[in-house]
Amino acid sequence: MSRHPLVAANWKMNHLRADAVDCCRALKQALAERPAPARVAIFPSFPLIPVVAAELAGSELAVGGQDLHPDDKGAHTGDVSGAQLADAGCAWVLCGHSERRQDHGEDDALVARKVAAAVRHRLAPLICVGETRDERREGRTFGVLERQLRSAVTAVASAAGPFALAYEPVWAIGTGETATPETAQEVHAFLRLLLGELVEGAAAALPILYGGSATPENAAGLFAQPDVDGFLVGGASLDPQKFLAIIRHSG
Ligand code: 13P
Numbered sequence: 001m002s003r004h005p006l007v008a009a010n011w012k013m014n015h016l017r018a019d020a021v022d023c024c025r026a027l028k029q030a031l032a033e034r035p036a037p038a039r040v041a042i043f044p045s046f047p048l049i050p051v052v053a054a055e056l057a058g059s060e061l062a063v064g065g066q067d068l069h070p071d072d073k074g075a076h077t078g079d080v081s082g083a084q085l086a087d088a089g090c091a092w093v094l095c096g097h098s099e100r101r102q103d104h105g106e107d108d109a110l111v112a113r114k115v116a117a118a119v120r121h122r123l124a125p126l127i128c129v130g131e132t133r134d135e136r137r138e139g140r141t142f143g144v145l146e147r148q149l150r151s152a153v154t155a156v157a158s159a160a161g162p163f164a165l166a167y168e169p170v171w172a173i174g175t176g177e178t179a180t181p182e183t184a185q186e187v188h189a190f191l192r193l194l195l196g197e198l199v200e201g202a203a204a205a206l207p208i209l210y211g212g213s214a215t216p217e218n219a220a221g222l223f224a225q226p227d228v229d230g231f232l233v234g235g236a237s238l239d240p241q242k243f244l245a246i247i248r249h250s251g
Contacts, residue, residue, distance in 0.1 A: 005038035005223075005250045006164055006207045006230040008126060009237030010066065010094065013045055020048045024055035026240035031060065037251030038230055041092050041126075042237075046080055053089030064092030064126065067100055070113035072120070082121030093123045096152055098130050098170045108151035115163075116155035125163045126232065127152045128211070129191070133171035142190055149191060153198050164207045165191060166232040172212025174234060181221045181228075184210050188227035216245035223250050 015023070024042070031040065041062040044052045053063045065088075069079035085093055094100075095118060096111035106114075111127075118125040129148040131141045149165070156163055167187050169179050179187070188208045196203030210222050211232030222228050230250050236242040 003205060003207050003229050006041065006209060007036075007038045007243075007247045007250050008041045008043060008064070008092075008166075008209065008230070008232045009243055010043045010097070010211070010232055010234050011045065011048070011237060012066070012099070012234060014238055015044065015048060017048060017051050020044055020051050021055055023238075023240045023243075024052055024061075027061060027244065028056065028059050030240075030244050031247075035060075036247045038247055040247060043092070043094055043126075049085070049088045049090060057089070062091040063089055064094065065090050065123070066094050066097070068093050068095075068114055068117055068123070070110065070117045072117070082117045082123055086121045086123055090123060092126055093118045095125045095127050096148065097128045098168055098173060102170075108148055111148075112151045112154050115152050119155050119163075125156070126166055126209075127163065128166045128168050128232070130168040130170050130173075130212070136169070136171065141187070145187065145191060146194060149194055150198065153195070153202075156199050156202075164209060165195070166209040166211045167191060168211035168232060170212075174213070176213050178213040178215070178218050178222075179210065181225050184222055184228055185225035188225065192227050214246060216242055216249065219246045219249035 041064050043064045043066050065085040068082045069076050095114045100106045115125045129145050131144045135144050172179055192203050207229035209230045209232045210228050214231045214233045215236050
């Protein structure tokens with residue numbers, strides 16, 4: 001497989017500066033001693049970005065923002081622009097995480113504008129899609145994923161971007177209930193096929209990550225699937241040893 005695996009830590013609204021420093025140092029040291037084939041990116045909350053960027057400077061580990069505003073600047077209290085993220089040392093940004101969709105009412109159109117803003121500021125968007133438990137129960141999984149993906153990639157002209165996609169079934173996030181390797185593979189293969197129609201060159205090149213209660217225990221089985229190219233890890237990424245174990249299972 002020619003795709004380069006990617007393992008990303010979404011710290012969400014966790015950690016203070018000292019925790020962030022400890023985590024970064026543990027990861028950096030372990031990966032310097034024994035490099036991993038996977039690329040690694042950390043998505044801290046906004047106030048921690050400068051701390052993480054400083055700790056990871058000169059290493060192979062990248063930093064990303066958890067969200068961005070679709071506009072480049074202006075009167076948007078509490079928001080952060082793509083320009084500010086790039087200026088703070090970010091290479092990546094999450095777009096369309098289900099917690100943004102649920103907690104902040106982000107719809108597909110807004111997510112598409114955020115992806116466009118990321119591209120404008122040369123941030124690689126890590127686009128998140130996923131169905132809720134009800135949507136899966138009602139047999140709407142593939143329709144929902146198709147709608148989310150079609151909209152989100154309208155601003156992405158080519159796979160050269162770079163960008164990445166994360167399948168995060170909402171019912172698996174923070175619940176301890178993980179998609180089985182077969183379920184993940186079925187969805188990832190569907191997303192890859194669709195991407196091939198939507199973005200030239202993306203089907204073969206684009207990493208599709210799995211997210212939703214990923215752990216050291218289930219990572220190997222998921223990564224063994226041909227269309228699972230890494231992980232977007234929430235809870236388990238807060239413990240550097242657990243996160244490292246997932247990285248070690250990804251390549
Ligand atoms: P958990 O790994 O805590 O389920 O979170 C997944 C997630 O939302 C990553 O973005």
